[in-house]
Amino acid sequence: MERRAFYQNPVLPWLLLAPQLLLVLVFFYWPTSQALFWAFTLEQPWGGGNTWAGFNNFLYIFGDTRYWATVARSAFYAIAVSAISMCLALTLAMFVDRALKGTRMFQSVFVWPYAIAAPAAGVAFRFIFAPEAGLIGAVNEMWPGIWNPATNGFHALGMVIVCHAWLGIGYNFIFFLAALQMLPKSLSEAGAMDGARPYRRMLDIQLPLIAPTVFFLLIMNLISSFTDSFGLIDVMTEGGPINATEVMVYKLYVDGFKGLDYSGAAAQSIVLMLLVIALTFVQFRWVEKRVHYN
Amino acid sequence: MTRTKLLSAATTIAALALATAPAMAQTKFEFWYGLSGDLSERIQEMCGTFNASQADYEIVCVSQDNYEANLQNTIAAFRANKQPTVTQISDGGTLDLMLSGAYIPVRQLMEENGYDIKWDDYFSGIASYYSTSAGELLSMPFNSSTAMFYYNADALKAVGFEGAPQTWEQVEKIARDLKAAGYDCPVAFDPTGTWQWFEQFSAAHNQPIASNGNGFGGLDAVVEFNQGKFVDQLTWIKKMYDEGLFVAKSKAIGETANDAFVNAKCQMSSSSIADHGTFGKQAIEGMHWDVTMLPLWEGTERTNTLVGGASLWTLKGSTAEQYKGAAAFYAFLATPKQAEWWSTVTGYIPVTNTGFKAMTDKGFYSAAPYKGRELAIQSLTATPPTEYTRGVRLGNFGAIRLEVANAMQEVLFNNVPVQQALDAAAERSNAVLRKFEATYPGQALP
Numbered sequence: 001m002e003r004r005a006f007y008q009n010p011v012l013p014w015l016l017l018a019p020q021l022l023l024v025l026v027f028f029y030w031p032t033s034q035a036l037f038w039a040f041t042l043e044q045p046w047g048g049g050n051t052w053a054g055f056n057n058f059l060y061i062f063g064d065t066r067y068w069a070t071v072a073r074s075a076f077y078a079i080a081v082s083a084i085s086m087c088l089a090l091t092l093a094m095f096v097d098r099a100l101k102g103t104r105m106f107q108s109v110f111v112w113p114y115a116i117a118a119p120a121a122g123v124a125f126r127f128i129f130a131p132e133a134g135l136i137g138a139v140n141e142m143w144p145g146i147w148n149p150a151t152n153g154f155h156a157l158g159m160v161i162v163c164h165a166w167l168g169i170g171y172n173f174i175f176f177l178a179a180l181q182m183l184p185k186s187l188s189e190a191g192a193m194d195g196a197r198p199y200r201r202m203l204d205i206q207l208p209l210i211a212p213t214v215f216f217l218l219i220m221n222l223i224s225s226f227t228d229s230f231g232l233i234d235v236m237t238e239g240g241p242i243n244a245t246e247v248m249v250y251k252l253y254v255d256g257f258k259g260l261d262y263s264g265a266a267a268q269s270i271v272l273m274l275l276v277i278a279l280t281f282v283q284f285r286w287v288e289k290r291v292h293y294n
Numbered sequence: 295m296t297r298t299k300l301l302s303a304a305t306t307i308a309a310l311a312l313a314t315a316p317a318m319a320q321t322k323f324e325f326w327y328g329l330s331g332d333l334s335e336r337i338q339e340m341c342g343t344f345n346a347s348q349a350d351y352e353i354v355c356v357s358q359d360n361y362e363a364n365l366q367n368t369i370a371a372f373r374a375n376k377q378p379t380v381t382q383i384s385d386g387g388t389l390d391l392m393l394s395g396a397y398i399p400v401r402q403l404m405e406e407n408g409y410d411i412k413w414d415d416y417f418s419g420i421a422s423y424y425s426t427s428a429g430e431l432l433s434m435p436f437n438s439s440t441a442m443f444y445y446n447a448d449a450l451k452a453v454g455f456e457g458a459p460q461t462w463e464q465v466e467k468i469a470r471d472l473k474a475a476g477y478d479c480p481v482a483f484d485p486t487g488t489w490q491w492f493e494q495f496s497a498a499h500n501q502p503i504a505s506n507g508n509g510f511g512g513l514d515a516v517v518e519f520n521q522g523k524f525v526d527q528l529t530w531i532k533k534m535y536d537e538g539l540f541v542a543k544s545k546a547i548g549e550t551a552n553d554a555f556v557n558a559k560c561q562m563s564s565s566s567i568a569d570h571g572t573f574g575k576q577a578i579e580g581m582h583w584d585v586t587m588l589p590l591w592e593g594t595e596r597t598n599t600l601v602g603g604a605s606l607w608t609l610k611g612s613t614a615e616q617y618k619g620a621a622a623f624y625a626f627l628a629t630p631k632q633a634e635w636w637s638t639v640t641g642y643i644p645v646t647n648t649g650f651k652a653m654t655d656k657g658f659y660s661a662a663p664y665k666g667r668e669l670a671i672q673s674l675t676a677t678p679p680t681e682y683t684r685g686v687r688l689g690n691f692g693a694i695r696l697e698v699a700n701a702m703q704e705v706l707f708n709n710v711p712v713q714q715a716l717d718a719a720a721e722r723s724n725a726v727l728r729k730f731e732a733t734y735p736g737q738a739l740p
Binding site: 042043044045046047048051053060066130131132133148150151152153237238240241242243257258259260261263264 | 362366369370372373390394395396542544546547548549690692693696700703704706707708722725726729732733734735
């Protein structure tokens with residue numbers, strides 16, 4: 001039977017909610033409404049006036065081939081980061097779950113990267129991947145000029161993706177490990193008695209059973225790679241070379257703050273927000289309902 | 295990055311505030327600037343001198359690292375009503391300020407606070423950059439420079455070239471000889487250095503950067519850098535780059551062109567005259583280097599180059615006392631002693647005729663280590679300013695510089711045809727200009 005609590009005083013629930021509402025209002029609704037207003041006007045950088053622009057800002061970005069290149073790059077970035085990060089985390093979690101030697105230690109060690117702030121990791125990786133002085137510099141000594149993220153856009157994009165994926169491994173690992181440890185051992189053991197090797201058991205038993213976690217993480221990873229890539233890119237490449245690492249969130253920053261085009265940036269941020277809302281919607285409405293096996 | 299900058303700026307302010315807490319009677323005001331490294335230290339020194347020279351005002355000088363970040367942070371601060379009293383805005387950001395309505399014209403400020411400045415003493419090229427069309431200075435000319443060409447005299451001598459390279463043909467020949475003699479990097483080329491490689495090249499060859507006299511004629515100007523000699527110049531740079539005669543050097547690549555030059559890794563480079571002082575300090579032991587005006591193509595006449603650097607803008611929103619302090623600070627900067635010190639420790643040129651004359655008369659320019667700096671003035675005053683060499687007055691010019699820098703890199707690194715890259719950059723730059731025009735509808739240039 002369902003039990004419900006009632007408040008006699010109609011004001012009290014609002015008072016209890018107030019701190020949270022205030023936070024959301026100040027840090028989300030207010031900036032969002034401001035961005036929405038700017039997106040439909042031409043805002044002067046120094047303030048002091050704006051003119052109504054209708055949908056012009058949106059038409060401009062949608063008619064801009066460079067914007068679409070940025071969208072495609074963001075999609076590739078999100079998929080690559082999520083795939084690499086989740087596959088590695090899942091592999092690690094599988095091994096830790098099998099209670100091999102040193103499991104307890106690895107359990108905590110694998111989480112560490114998650115605790116590192118993105119800019120700090122960016123600095124470290126920039127050093128590792130520096131073409132002349134970095135650790136990777138050795139390959140340039142063998143084959144001169146083979147690695148140079150400062151001039152080669154693909155190298156730069158790959159470098160940022162690897163760093164972002166590495167940062168996400170810890171987070172994914174915890175969820176995967178928790179999900180795996182929730183599974184009844186009897187299922188795996190039954191499989192083993194029927195002669196299934198660990199790899200087969202993983203594919204046919206464990207993976208389908210943790211599908212809800214996989215989908216949850218997929219959405220979280222996609223959202224994170226759309227929004228959290230900013231710190232990394234700013235530290236590692238500043239969007240360069242020649243915009244090769246400019247993803248949607250970074251282009252928004254460059255156009256708005258470096259290019260002083262507040263309105264164009266506001267329009268882009270609205271598009272990005274709608275995208276994240278859509279992903280969240282997919283997660284709540286579709287994924288959470290469908291992917292269940294019990 | 296901007297956030298950490300702001301944070302460090304905030305901590306600096308807090309630290310300074312704590313350190314100077316007892317001096318309560320003083321009026322304190324802030325000055326934000328966009329220089330870093332050695333030049334930033336000189337500014338701090340200058341602020342210290344000002345504070346020590348009088349007891350009424352205390353200036354707090356905060357570095358924002360570079361011009362771009364300073365403009366962005368100033369705007370952000372202005373919108374939040376936390377702006378400094380004085381901010382340093384680079385040449386290219388002038389129009390962004392002019393239309394902002396966020397400043398007090400320097401002439402008005404000085405008159406209101408009882409200072410009598412001889413405004414016509416400022417070099418005409420400098421004054422016209424920062425003045426209204428009627429000739430009223432809006433901001434205080436501060437650090438003024440122009441682009442120069444630096445060369446390692448030892449290396450050039452080693453391949454049999456005496457004196458300074460005057461033409462790009464000579465630069466090409468020297469670069470080839472250097473390469474043949476085993477020098478890895480004949481010329482350091484900063485692919486983001488649009489100021490010296492694009493704007494100043496255009497000025498020296500009297501090429502338009504934009505129509506309407508580089509924008510001075512009105513907000514409806516369109517860029518024209520994809521039609522003139524700059525197309526040939528970039529084609530030539532690409533050829534030199536492919537042959538390994540120009541080597542790309544920038545912060546992203548791991549070593550700036552300036553560092554490569556002072557470490558004698560690269561033998562020629564183009565940079566601001568402002569770096570003359572820094573080079574003198576940083577050049578490795580025993581290295582002989584010198585400076586000359588930007589080379590020209592054979593058969594072309596030199597026109598004056600553009601004033602680079604920055605000027606000081608007084609922002610609205612401070613108290614009357616703080617404005618008094620700002621005016622006192624400007625007056626302090628204009629004193630002959632201070633102007634000479636500034637030109638000595640940096641490489642920035644004196645901004646007034648009398649200042650330059652006084653220094654010349656003292657023999658400042660006739661001996662090392664300051665010899666050569668007079669060439670900057672010679673470059674700036676080579677001819678009276680033409681339609682295309684009095685400056686650049688384009689809205690959001692920072693974004694246009696970024697487009698040109700991208701085009702240069704696309705040509706160099708991705709083998710995009712020069713004309714195609716510049717046409718694309720021009721199209722995008724024009725979109726920037728149209729948007730700027732639409733953001734300030736019906737406004738005329740002051």
